[in-house]
Amino acid sequence: MATYSPHQERHPNMLRREHREWLLFVLFIGPNLFLFSVFTYWPLLYNVYLSMVRWDFLRPTMPFVGLQNYIAAFSDPRFWNIIWQTATFTIWSVGLTLVLGLLLALLLNQRLLYRNTARAVVFAPVVMSGAVVAVVWSYIFDPRYGLIDQLLSFVGLRSPNWLVDPFWAMPAVIIVYVWKNIGYAVVIYLAGLQNIPRELYDAARVDGAGAWERFWHVTLPGLSPIAFFLSVTSILSCFQAFDLIRVLTNGGPADVTTTLVFHLYELGFVSYDAGKAGVVAVVLFLIMLALTIVQIRYVERQVTYG
Structure with a gap:
């Protein structure tokens, strides 16, 4: 006599449910995947x-040259100099943004008068147009009538x-970039500071830990x-920084900010x-991809979650 199993009736229903x-x-992922394919992957x-x-x-034909463009780029000393300048700009900008952003966040996390106003002022440059910021700073950097010159004249x-001296052009671009983006780091740091349990600080004080x-x-x-997310x-x-460089120095002088x-x-x-x-676009993509992979695979190991 055959035995009855409820799974025999539920099995077709489970398949139909899985299909649905x-x-x-x-239906949910299709439109997003289509848009990514059209505007990103393709x-x-x-x-x-x-x-x-x-x-x-302009020409209707595009002669295939294989790797000749890559050979020409990698054999050009100017191309390697530009890579070095990109690394210099990135290291200094990211380093200053993370360090100064943390110091400002620690300050603005204290019980200060007009603290919320100060936070808004610090974050305001983030939402401003990079071109507008660059125009304002070009006047600040003016060696004859700029604000910096007026302050230095007191001493x-x-x-x-x-913006014309090759020695000072890159520091000027870095200063403007950090000033514009430091507010973003401050806001993210503040969110992290407020999520650290106060019990940990109380326990550390009980153990005699100083500031x-x-x-x-x-x-x-x-x-x-x-810090890992911000890095x-x-x-x-x-x-990907472009607008500040375009308005401030246009890549000059002598390519020092290119x-x-x-x-x-x-x-x-x-x-x-x-x-x-x-x-250049392929090289830029590969560098960004490699740095992201290195950060996720190796730097994230030093991150403490929870």
Whole structure:
């Protein structure tokens, strides 16, 4: 006599339910995947193709040249100098943003008069246009009538020609970039500081820990996920910084402020060389991808969660 099993009746129903769930999943993910494919993945693949052709945006034909554009780029000393300048700009900008942002966050986390107003003032440059910020700072840097020159004149000093002197041009760009983006780091740090349990500080005080020991053993480990997130996003943002450089120095003087993304603009929209511009875009993408992978695989191991 055959035995009855309830699974025999439920099995078709489970299959139909799984099919409905998969259909619902496809309906939800399909539009997003389509948009990503059209506006992200396809341009990326097409850019790789453009890096292997010779095209000036005008000719109807695009002769395939293989790796000749890559060979020409990697054999050009100017290209390697631009990579070095991009690294210099990124290291200093990210480092100053993270360190100064943390110090400001620690200050604005105290019970201060008009604390909320100060937080709003610090964050305001983040939402401003980069071009507008650069125009304002170009007047501040003016060696004859700028604010910096007026302040230095009180102690008998003269302001350097920030945006024309090759020695001071890169520091000027870094100063403006940090000033514009430090508010974002401050807000993220403040959110992390307010999520650190107060019981940890109380326990540290009971154990006799001073202010420095509490900062080193409680605050920094509690902020490590925040610092990791900011380091990743800040590095990616630095590699894409364009508007400030375009308005402040236009890549000069003598290419000292030319970064990879600005070099991409020069090749693509000034020289109209799609092939060489494609090479720079591919190199920029690979560098950003490699840095992100290294950060996620190795730096994140030092992060303390929970």
